Amino acid sequence: MARYVAKRLLSLVPVLFGVSLIVFFLVRLIPGSALEMYMGTQVEATPQQLEELKRIFGEDKPVPILYVQWLGRVLEGDFGYSLRTGRPVLPDILARLPVSLELTLLALLIALLVGIPQGVLASLTKNRVVDAANRMAGLLGLSLPQFWLAALMVLVFSGFRGWIPMGNYIRFVSNPLRNLLMLILPSLAIGVGLAAVIMRYTRNSMLEVLQADYIRTARAKGLKRRVVIVRHALKSAILPVITVAGFNTGYLLGGAIVIEEVFALPGMGRLALYAIYQRDYPVIQGIVLVIAALFVLVNILTDLLYAVADPRIRLDEAGR
Amino acid sequence: MASGRFSRNSIAMTGAAIVALYLAVIVVAFFWVPFDPLAMDAAHALQPPSLASGHVFGTDEFGRDILSRIMRGCGVSLAISVAATALGALVGTFMGTWAGFRGGRWDHWIMRVADVLFSFPSLLLAIFVMAVLGEKSFNVVFAIGLVYIPQFARVSRGAVLAIRQADYVKAARSSGAGSGFILFRHLLPNILVPLVVQVSLSLSVAILLESALSFLGLGVQPPAPSWGNMLASARKAMVIAPWTAIYPGLAIVLLVLGFNLLGDGLRDVLDPRLRNVR
Numbered sequence: 001m002a003r004y005v006a007k008r009l010l011s012l013v014p015v016l017f018g019v020s021l022i023v024f025f026l027v028r029l030i031p032g033s034a035l036e037m038y039m040g041t042q043v044e045a046t047p048q049q050l051e052e053l054k055r056i057f058g059e060d061k062p063v064p065i066l067y068v069q070w071l072g073r074v075l076e077g078d079f080g081y082s083l084r085t086g087r088p089v090l091p092d093i094l095a096r097l098p099v100s101l102e103l104t105l106l107a108l109l110i111a112l113l114v115g116i117p118q119g120v121l122a123s124l125t126k127n128r129v130v131d132a133a134n135r136m137a138g139l140l141g142l143s144l145p146q147f148w149l150a151a152l153m154v155l156v157f158s159g160f161r162g163w164i165p166m167g168n169y170i171r172f173v174s175n176p177l178r179n180l181l182m183l184i185l186p187s188l189a190i191g192v193g194l195a196a197v198i199m200r201y202t203r204n205s206m207l208e209v210l211q212a213d214y215i216r217t218a219r220a221k222g223l224k225r226r227v228v229i230v231r232h233a234l235k236s237a238i239l240p241v242i243t244v245a246g247f248n249t250g251y252l253l254g255g256a257i258v259i260e261e262v263f264a265l266p267g268m269g270r271l272a273l274y275a276i277y278q279r280d281y282p283v284i285q286g287i288v289l290v291i292a293a294l295f296v297l298v299n300i301l302t303d304l305l306y307a308v309a310d311p312r313i314r315l316d317e318a319g320r
Numbered sequence: 321m322a323s324g325r326f327s328r329n330s331i332a333m334t335g336a337a338i339v340a341l342y343l344a345v346i347v348v349a350f351f352w353v354p355f356d357p358l359a360m361d362a363a364h365a366l367q368p369p370s371l372a373s374g375h376v377f378g379t380d381e382f383g384r385d386i387l388s389r390i391m392r393g394c395g396v397s398l399a400i401s402v403a404a405t406a407l408g409a410l411v412g413t414f415m416g417t418w419a420g421f422r423g424g425r426w427d428h429w430i431m432r433v434a435d436v437l438f439s440f441p442s443l444l445l446a447i448f449v450m451a452v453l454g455e456k457s458f459n460v461v462f463a464i465g466l467v468y469i470p471q472f473a474r475v476s477r478g479a480v481l482a483i484r485q486a487d488y489v490k491a492a493r494s495s496g497a498g499s500g501f502i503l504f505r506h507l508l509p510n511i512l513v514p515l516v517v518q519v520s521l522s523l524s525v526a527i528l529l530e531s532a533l534s535f536l537g538l539g540v541q542p543p544a545p546s547w548g549n550m551l552a553s554a555r556k557a558m559v560i561a562p563w564t565a566i567y568p569g570l571a572i573v574l575l576v577l578g579f580n581l582l583g584d585g586l587r588d589v590l591d592p593r594l595r596n597v598r
């Protein structure tokens with residue numbers, strides 16, 4: 001197992017390297033340098049000052065060298081400085097990370113809690129009409145734009161402002177209940193799509209497992225239907241579902257970017273949007289890096305979880 | 321025959337009917353819309369839907385007719401989605417097929433590139449590309465297409481790997497067929513099934529991505545109507561005029577649902593492994 005973990009973690013290195021290349025060079029494509037943008041509103045600078053600024057903005061060397069220097073700084077946790085506020089980028093991102101993470105985790109929880117039971121129920125129905133209705137509901141869930149759902153929720157619940165706090169953000173540590181109440185609608189808006197995906201996967205996975213011999217054996221032994229379904233069938237049917245949920249966490253993170261804006265939540269996504277509107281490239285770069293790294297990490301964790309649950313995976317890998 | 325199975329599959333047929341409806345709307349909107357979708361009319365701003373005034377879906381905060389804007393926006397949203405999916409499908413399929421067919425180093429490096437593109441959540445990648453390239457419709461196509469490249473690469477590579485060792489490919493090779501010939505004559509036609517399904521599902525996600533980008537102000541720029549930017553401007557007046565947000569959103573949901581039904585149904589119809597499951 002240790003070897004498998006090491007191997008998977010090692011495979012992260014080239015991927016993260018590629019991510020850093022894309023993040024660095026895409027921003028280089030922007031017409032006009034960061035320095036020019038910064039200078040746009042400034043008074044004339046002397047040649048010495050300009051040289052100094054070029055050095056600070058890292059525009060005094062050929063691009064490949066700049067990349068290596070930038071990568072070095074990033075690895076030390078120095079993501080540069082915001083062009084607008086002049087503050088270091090990373091602390092600002094990390095301060096907003098908890099909001100986005102909480103939103104993502106709540107959305108994942110909602111998706112699992114809705115999707116899995118619904119999928120199990122869907123796999124058990126013999127009724128064609130119910131089956132079709134389930135399928136339709138699943139596809140409809142996939143078709144709802146998260147931000148539209150969020151906007152409709154704001155619309156509907158704006159009449160209930162007393163119960164559901166909106167507006168000024170309340171941190172979890174200062175009032176857990178009001179914090180959760182505040183995040184429940186946004187997480188719902190983000191999670192509905194994934195709930196539909198999980199429902200469909202659970203159903204298909206269950207249908208496959210229910211055909212297996214050991215299920216027939218368990219039934220023939222006279223075990224209760226509930227026990228057969230939950231302890232025997234769901235236990236193995238849930239594996240691919242967990243993988244799908246894990247790989248879709250990035251989709252939730254992406255959704256959080258839009259939803260935070262609709263609900264005015266002070267998360268990373270909102271920071272990213274303001275940075276984009278203000279062309280604050282170091283901040284954009286930083287956020288894209290952080291989210292991509294998180295996403296890659298979650299995918300690896302999902303892989304490892306799968307390997308823990310299903311010995312065939314790691315034995316297969318070791319055998320190669 | 322596949323066409324018979326298709327017409328008997330109610331899911332696929334419903335999806336096809338919905339998509340056909342939108343295509344018809346595009347054609348109609350090309351020649352006629354009830355009102356000029358760009359004409360502002362301050363005297364009739366935020367009118368509720370009514371048959372009497374002719375504004376069946378109401379008007380927005382500039383007094384523009386919402387139905388006309390939805391109809392014109394249909395072409396905009398669909399054109400971007402089709403172009404983006406085509407871009408991603410062509411590049412991704414070529415990469416994936418080549419990787420699966422040649423194997424070895426080609427396979428290794430092409431799939432590493434796909435892995436890297438995969439490590440960005442799709443919406444984030446699209447937002448990032450738009451932020452860098454600037455808000456132009458062509459850039460939206462590029463941003464969404466880029467998201468699809470790794471997806472099509474994986475699907476087509478997997479499909480090619482599954483048939484690469486098939487006897488008819490070996491036979492073609494031993495009778496002297498070149499790589500290009502085998503690729504186009506033998507491999508591509510045989511991996512079309514998963515690709516067709518992927519295209520249909522990609523179209524649905526492209527509509528959602530385009531509307532999200534436009535909603536954030538990073539996609540189609542006003543005054544040109546797109547469903548996403550209609551929803552963005554609706555946010556200001558939504559509480560007093562809910563129709564400004566409801567109808568464009570429904571337009572998105574129904575079309576996306578259409579593509580999802582079509583894709584799901586096509587999978588039933590085309591994938592032989594699923595054919596006899598109920």
